[in-house]
Every structure is written in structure tokens, then in C-alpha cells.
Amino acid sequence: MSRTDEVVAGVRRMITDGELGPGDRLPVEKDLAERLGVSRGSLREGVRALTVLGVLDTRQGDGTYVTSLDPARLMSSLQFVVDLHGDTGARPFHAVRRVLETEAAGLAAHRITPEALAEARDVLEQAARTLAQDDVDHAAFIEADTAFHRIVAEQGGNPVVTALVEAIAGRTFRERLWRGRHEAGAEERTQRDHEAVWRALAAGDAEAARVRMAAHLLDVEETLPGPEATED
Amino acid sequence: MSRTDEVVAGVRRMITDGELGPGDRLPVEKDLAERLGVSRGSLREGVRALTVLGVLDTRQGDGTYVTSLDPARLMSSLQFVVDLHGDTGARPFHAVRRVLETEAAGLAAHRITPEALAEARDVLEQAARTLAQDDVDHAAFIEADTAFHRIVAEQGGNPVVTALVEAIAGRTFRERLWRGRHEAGAEERTQRDHEAVWRALAAGDAEAARVRMAAHLLDVEETLPGPEATED
DNA sequence: ACGCCCGGATTCATCGGAGGAATTCGTGCG
DNA sequence: CGCACGAATTCCTCCGATGAATCCGGGCGT
Numbered sequence: 289m290s291r292t293d294e295v296v297a298g299v300r301r302m303i304t305d306g307e308l309g310p311g312d313r314l315p316v317e318k319d320l321a322e323r324l325g326v327s328r329g330s331l332r333e334g335v336r337a338l339t340v341l342g343v344l345d346t347r348q349g350d351g352t353y354v355t356s357l358d359p360a361r362l363m364s365s366l367q368f369v370v371d372l373h374g375d376t377g378a379r380p381f382h383a384v385r386r387v388l389e390t391e392a393a394g395l396a397a398h399r400i401t402p403e404a405l406a407e408a409r410d411v412l413e414q415a416a417r418t419l420a421q422d423d424v425d426h427a428a429f430i431e432a433d434t435a436f437h438r439i440v441a442e443q444g445g446n447p448v449v450t451a452l453v454e455a456i457a458g459r460t461f462r463e464r465l466w467r468g469r470h471e472a473g474a475e476e477r478t479q480r481d482h483e484a485v486w487r488a489l490a491a492g493d494a495e496a497a498r499v500r501m502a503a504h505l506l507d508v509e510e511t512l513p514g515p516e517a518t519e520d
Numbered sequence: 521m522s523r524t525d526e527v528v529a530g531v532r533r534m535i536t537d538g539e540l541g542p543g544d545r546l547p548v549e550k551d552l553a554e555r556l557g558v559s560r561g562s563l564r565e566g567v568r569a570l571t572v573l574g575v576l577d578t579r580q581g582d583g584t585y586v587t588s589l590d591p592a593r594l595m596s597s598l599q600f601v602v603d604l605h606g607d608t609g610a611r612p613f614h615a616v617r618r619v620l621e622t623e624a625a626g627l628a629a630h631r632i633t634p635e636a637l638a639e640a641r642d643v644l645e646q647a648a649r650t651l652a653q654d655d656v657d658h659a660a661f662i663e664a665d666t667a668f669h670r671i672v673a674e675q676g677g678n679p680v681v682t683a684l685v686e687a688i689a690g691r692t693f694r695e696r697l698w699r700g701r702h703e704a705g706a707e708e709r710t711q712r713d714h715e716a717v718w719r720a721l722a723a724g725d726a727e728a729a730r731v732r733m734a735a736h737l738l739d740v741e742e743t744l745p746g747p748e749a750t751e752d
Numbered sequence: 753a754c755g756c757c758c759g760g761a762t763t764c765a766t767c768g769g770a771g772g773a774a775t776t777c778g779t780g781c782g
Numbered sequence: 783c784g785c786a787c788g789a790a791t792t793c794c795t796c797c798g799a800t801g802a803a804t805c806c807g808g809g810c811g812t
Contacts, residue, residue, distance in 0.1 A: 300600070304604070328767085328769095329767065333568040336568065337569045337572040342601065343601065343604065346794090348774050349774035350774080350791090350792065350793080351793080366595075366598060369574070372575065373589070380591070380678045384681055446615055446616070448615070449612070449616055549764070559796045560796085562794085562795065564765085580764045580765060581765095582763065582804055583762090584763090584764080
């Protein structure tokens with residue numbers, strides 16, 4: 289076990305033991321290094337690793353703190369590794385996205401707030417206006433698409449689901465997604481799919497919300513490269 | 521942007537640009553540091569962070585290599601952050617596990633190999649023998665429980681699902697899970713649930729496999745602490 | 753010729769120290 | 783009382799040196 293691993297394990301223990309909690313400040317580098325029996329260099333490597341993982345947050349001139357440890361924060365590092373995969377590997381990731389967002393849509397049907405419902409409607413109307421223009425602003429439509437999906441995922445009420453979806457369907461992933469979807473009618477179809485999901489949410493119909501979201505994401509998935517459906 | 525972030529971004533770019541691929545060796549610390557315009561210390565912090573994320577693998581006396589970049593490898597860091605959450609935060613994680621494993625069970629029904637089916641049966645028989653003893657070996661049963669779920673998840677055929685389930689339902693999480701399940705009959709019930717899933721898989725009945733797995737995991741979920749079902 | 757041992761070269765791991773940069777907070781002035 | 787200034791604190795970056803693990807090729811014996 290390397291010194292750095294000892295640092296990671298040590299900080300982890302300090303958190304699980306309750307010595308450190310969200311928002312708490314760590315001892316200064318010199319003290320913590322001495323306490324863990326490592327040099328400042330090794331300590332910094334471990335702290336940096338935990339920073340990348342979203343566990344710690346260092347601020348120059350201030351100190352090192354434990355983050356909120358929210359799933360959203362902790363899963364953000366996942367986006368990095370997802371984006372590392374090329375276009376060919378996108379399919380299994382999108383399948384996970386589909387399953388999770390479908391579940392979230394079903395849950396959201398029963399618990400979506402009036403405010404979120406209204407916001408989702410506004411997003412859809414904005415998207416409709418974008419599509420009505422002669423020269424469609426594709427970037428703006430992608431923005432609206434992202435916003436709609438985020439609202440639904442959030443209203444599912446499971447922060448882990450929200451964080452995972454956010455990590456998988458991040459910026460890079462979505463751009464890849466739409467790169468292969470510029471055939472005629474793709475955006476209009478997406479718009480109709482979204483509206484169908486919205487109606488199901490407004491009606492509080494969980495089953496309809498599930499089916500609509502699943503169908504929509506299956507549509508998207510078919511445009512991805514890779515084995516269509518293991519046709520071997 | 522800190523020097524370390526530049527290192528992470530630089531290596532990421534080298535990978536996405538195709539300059540580096542799985543198994544490839546990175547330049548030695550001195551050269552790479554010079555190329556990225558940072559000191560060896562900063563370089564090491566960045567490389568270490570990528571090592572923790574499962575992207576790089578350093579071997580003393582040999583060199584630094586890009587890993588296979590398999591989802592299983594890349595998601596392993598997720599287990600660390602999942603385990604960081606206490607018992608109270610386990611419920612949303614388990615909900616994700618339930619949804620993903622349910623999907624995997626449905627997929628597995630159509631594509632499980634005879635070998636995997638036989639291995640799963642062996643695991644279940646082993647578990648049954650464990651339960652038949654006067655003094656039940658709980659650790660052995662947990663082991664069999666883990667093995668059964670892993671086989672089903674793997675046979676779902678989606679490596680991302682497998683990796684996520686593995687990360688969420690890791691060792692620490694499972695131990696927490698069973699800590700609150702030592703009431704009489706819990707293990708026997710689990711065994712019956714598993715056998716029902718197995719029969720569905722053997723019959724190639726995807727819907728049955730889904731339902732059985734979902735019901736089993738809902739059972740488990742009810743024993744977790746936290747809001748029963750948002751009864752507000 | 754073949755296998756084994758050993759020593760040098762290579763590479764990462766760890767350490768210690770020094771100066772710089774950003775933040776915080778108390779002090780003193782207006 | 784408000785504000786600017788500066789000292790203290792803390793993390794950031796760099797440099798050089800030593801140790802540890804691995805790899806590779808030469809030399810030796812059989």
C-alpha cells in the first residue's frame with residue numbers, strides 16, 4: 289500500500305468515524321502529514337485524489353474542507369470517465385440512462401411540483417419556438433432538451449438517479465448524441481416525445497410517463513453507433 | 521485552473537486524440553512534466569488522481585500505463601464514494617441498484633449461457649446447504665448471495681450496468697445491508713426469492729425474471745433505514 | 753547451447769526545503 | 783464607523799536528492 293493510499297484511507301477513516309463531517313476543515317498540510325506519517329508531497333497526492341473524487345475541496349490561502357458529500361458532487365467524477373469512451377462505447381451507457389430516466393419519469397408523475405411542471409412547460413414552449421424559426425438554432429434546442437430531461441430526473445426525487453443521469457448524459461455525451469441525429473424530423477420527433485412525457489406527468493399517470501420516456505430514449509438509442517441489437 | 525488540472529486535461533486529451541490507447545505507456549515523468557510545462561510534483565499529483573479514477577496504472581520501476589478503460593475499472597472508484605455514505609443514505613443507492621438489477625435480470629433471461637445458469641444453480645444449492653446447518657454460517661450465505669447477484673448482473677450483458685451494480689452493492693454496502701436483516705426467516709426468504717429468479721431465468725421468461733428480482737430487492741429495501749416510502 | 757545469477761540502468765516513490773500566490777483577519781487611519 | 787493596508791495563515795509550485803522495484807543484458811556454470 290503506497291503512502292498516498294494510506295492518506296486516502298486515513299481521511300476516509302476520519303470521515304466514517306465521524307471525526308470529519310461535511311463542511312469540516314482538515315488540519316493544515318504539515319500537521320496532517322505528520323499525523324499520517326507521510327511527507328507533504330505524498331499527503332498532497334492523496335488529498336488531490338480525494339479532491340478529484342469530489343470528497344475534499346482545497347482553497348488556496350484558506351484550507352482544505354470536506355465537501356457536502358452529496359451524490360451529485362461525488363458522481364461528478366464519473367462524467368470524466370464516461371466522456372473518455374469514444375462513440376462506439378456510448379450504447380451501454382445510454383441503456384443505463386434510459387432505464388434510470390424511465391424510472392425517474394414514473395416517480396416524477398406522482399410527485400412533480402406545480403412549479404416544476406410549469407417550468408417544464410416553459411422549456412417545451414421555448415423549444416417549439418426555436419423549431420418554428422426558419423433557421424433552427426440547434427444549440428438552443430439541445431439546451432432545451434437538456435433542461436427538460438434534467439427537470440424530469442430531478443423530480444424523480446432520487447438524488448443518486450439524478451446525479452448518475454447527469455454524469456452519463458453530460459455535455460460531451462449529448463453533443464455526440466445529436467451529432468448523428470440531424471436527419472430531417474429528428475428534432476420535431478423529440479419535441480413530440482417530450483410533450484407526450486409532459487402530458488403524462490401533468491396527468492399524474494406514472495405508467496404513461498414511463499412508457500413515453502422509455503420510447504423516447506429508445507428512439508435516441510437507435511441512432512447510436514454500435515451493434516443495433518446484437519445481430520450476430 | 522491548477523497545474524494538476526492541466527495534467528489531467530492533458531492526459532485526457534492525449535487519450536481522446538488517440539495518441540494514447542488502452543495498455544499504452546506514458547512518457548517518463550521527467551519528459552511528460554516538461555511537455556505539459558509542469559514540475560514533476562504537479563505531474564505526479566495529476567497522474568495519481570487519474571490512477572485513483574482507474575484511468576492510469578503506475579508500476580514502480582516499470583512505467584505508467586493507460587488501463588483497459590473498461591467500465592468495470594472506471595467505475596471502481598465509485599464504490600469508494602458510495603461507501604462513504606452512512607446507513608441513512610443507503611436507500612436511494614439501493615433504489616438504483618434495484619432498477620438496474622431488475623433490468624439486468626430481464627435481459628439475462630434471454631441471453632444467459634447454460635454455464636452461467638449451472639453456476640447460479642450451484643451457488644443456490646451451496647447456499648441451501650449453508651442454511652440447512654444447525655449453526656448457520658452467515659458470512660458464507662452473504663458470499664453466496666453476492667455471487668448469485670453478480671452472475672445475474674453479468675449475464676445481463678451490459679458492462680456498464682454490471683460495473684455500476686458492483687460499485688453500489690460492494691462489500692461494505694452489503695454488510696450494512698445484512699446488518700439489519702438478521703430477523704428470523706430473512707435468509708430463507710432471500711433463498712426462495714433467488715430460486716424464483718433462477719427458475720425464471722432457466723425458463724427464459726424475462727418478465728418473470730424482472731418481477732422476481734424487483735420483488736426481492738424491494739424486500740431488501742424495506743429493511744433499510746430512512747423514509748419508508750415518502751409517506752408525506 | 754541452455755539456464756541461472758548478478759549488477760547496471762531505468763523508472764516510479766518518497767522525502768525535505770524554499771519561495772510564491774491567495775485568502776483571512778486584525779489594525780490603524782480618515 | 784467604514785475602508786485600506788499589511789501581517790499571518792494556508793495551499794500551490796518548484797527543485798534536488800535518495801530509496802525501491804523492475805527490467806535487461808552480460809557472465810558464468812553445466
